[in-house]
Amino acid sequence: ETGVTQSPTHLIKTRGQQVTLRCSSQSGHNTVSWYQQALGQGPQFIFQYYREEENGRGNFPPRFSGLQFPNYSSELNVNALELDDSALYLCASSPTRSGNTIYFGEGSWLTVV
């Protein structure tokens, strides 16, 4: 039990639609990062938020955006979905910006058809 919960666990969307994935971290975890894991691959860093501001971004287009809220929850938004966006999306949180202990959620499986 990592204390990081994600929703929904599974969802199916149509190409071109928009999706919002949610993550709830432990109290006091002011850093959250999001990863995309395609089938058979390692997770790829999307971006990180620290105290509600984007604090680092991987090689993902602007249609991937996020928000972090004061209550330690966060969102990943993806616009104009493409088939290649089908993946497991993982949220990870830590109590510090460069934490030695990172807690991953169970992930949200997104299928784009």
Add this chain to the structure above:
Amino acid sequence: ELKVEQNPLFLSMQEGKNYTIYCNYSTTSDRLYWYRQDPGKSLESLFVLLSNGAVKQEGRLMASLDTKARLSTLHITAAVHDLSATYFCAVAPSTNTGNQFYFGTGTSLTVIP
């Protein structure tokens, strides 16, 4: 861009045998993580290695870090079926103050009774 290479990608071993998974990375790092992932599940933290020469052991798994060689190993002793999973190493570059990790491609381990 930092590259993280794991080998082997696939490993099939008999119960009771020993084996080592290797993780090479291409830039300086002071944080290296090992994770386990079961099919359809999220990432389970195994080890955090923070300094050159660090060695950590938990049960049948032992991880080590050589920052000069940019190499980490995960050694499996007397494998049992329950260790069957995919193992990832993840590296945080020294220049990165956040939780942006670069993951390896993963090693899929199957332990045969």
